[in-house]
Amino acid sequence: MKKLGFIGAGNMSSAMIGGVVNSGLISGENVTVSDLYQPSLDKAKDSFGVNTTQDSVEVVKNSDIVILAVKPNVYPAVLNQIKEFVDGEKIIVSIAAGKTIESIESILGSDKKVIRVMPNTPALVGEGMAALCKNANITDEELAIVKQIFESFGKAEVVGEYLIDAVIGASGSAPAYVFMFIEAIADAAVIGGMPRPQAYKFAAQAVMGSAKMVLETGKHPGELKDMVCSPAGTTIEAVRVLEEEGFRAAVIKSVVACMDKSKEMSK
Ligand SMILES: NC(=O)C1=CN([C@@H]2O[C@H](COP(=O)(O)OP(=O)(O)OC[C@H]3O[C@@H](n4cnc5c(N)ncnc54)[C@H](O)[C@@H]3O)[C@@H](O)[C@H]2O)C=CC1
Numbered sequence: 001m002k003k004l005g006f007i008g009a010g011n012m013s014s015a016m017i018g019g020v021v022n023s024g025l026i027s028g029e030n031v032t033v034s035d036l037y038q039p040s041l042d043k044a045k046d047s048f049g050v051n052t053t054q055d056s057v058e059v060v061k062n063s064d065i066v067i068l069a070v071k072p073n074v075y076p077a078v079l080n081q082i083k084e085f086v087d088g089e090k091i092i093v094s095i096a097a098g099k100t101i102e103s104i105e106s107i108l109g110s111d112k113k114v115i116r117v118m119p120n121t122p123a124l125v126g127e128g129m130a131a132l133c134k135n136a137n138i139t140d141e142e143l144a145i146v147k148q149i150f151e152s153f154g155k156a157e158v159v160g161e162y163l164i165d166a167v168i169g170a171s172g173s174a175p176a177y178v179f180m181f182i183e184a185i186a187d188a189a190v191i192g193g194m195p196r197p198q199a200y201k202f203a204a205q206a207v208m209g210s211a212k213m214v215l216e217t218g219k220h221p222g223e224l225k226d227m228v229c230s231p232a233g234t235t236i237e238a239v240r241v242l243e244e245e246g247f248r249a250a251v252i253k254s255v256v257a258c259m260d261k262s263k264e265m266s267k
């Protein structure tokens with residue numbers, strides 16, 4: 001397996017490092033991670049046995065595949081810092097919202113190998129969802145290798161880059177909306193007298209189980225919802241209030257706002 005590098009050891013990077021090392025696909029000794037904040041590096045080393053440095057150039061020199069896991073506004077500085085060390089064989093993987101493949105090529109050169117990926121943080125527990133798109137310099141075999149890395153901690157699909165904004169809305173950012181939903185359900189359970197830790201467990205398992213039903217039964221979510229709503233029962237009362245309060249409209253509006261922000265960042 002190739003040597004893997006991460007520039008940035010923050011939230012998304014840590015989830016992916018944990019996912020790929022915990023899966024056994026790549027051992028920590030074949031992973032090099034850089035960050036400016038030493039405690040983040042210390043945590044990555046202690047947790048996953050990876051090699052660490054504060055010098056991103058060292059990551060590029062020691063890696064076949066380099067994942068850029070810094071914030072979008074830091075990309076130009078990092079790309080300019082590493083570009084002379086990115087030869088025609090190294091694979092650069094961008095995971096930033098709002099950074100198109102073209103914008104990466106404008107600094108590294110259009111002859112370099114670039115793959116854009118939109119992952120999400122459930123990668124940490126092996127339940128990530130990632131979308132991949134590539135430039136013309138990436139071979140099918142290289143794309144398959146990078147896809148295998150993201151499949152080591154979840155699911156991965158190849159998409160056209162035009163869909164990345166929608167992927168961010170529906171998947172990259174989506175864990176945050178779901179965490180809010182779980183928190184709100186648990187708050188209500190606490191109102192009902194349930195201890196908070198127990199409330200989070202019940203709410204989170206209900207969400208995970210429901211998501212698993214959508215993925216594995218192939219049934220429409222509306223049909224699965226109807227299966228829970230017993231006539232004159234408890235569930236339809238909650239559904240009635242959710243519709244009265246505009247739950248689905250609010251979710252649609254929020255995800256559209258997320259996609260619009262992604263498009264704005266891509267300009
Ligand atoms: N957090 C998430 O759920 C997701 C994030 N992303 C993308 O991942 C990227 C990172 O996002 P987060 O992990 O949330 O941010 P973060 O702020 O948690 O991590 C960024 C890390 O980069 C480090 N850093 C800053 N400048 C650096 C430099 N010059 N060299 C090396 N390291 C440097 C920071 O110290 C920090 O640890 C962003 O581009 C974001 O759009 C993509 C999908 C999901």
Ligand SMILES: O=C(O)[C@@H]1CCC=N1
Nearest residue numbers: 096097168172173174
């Ligand atoms: O909030 C953000 O910009 C990043 C990209 C997708 C999830 N987190």
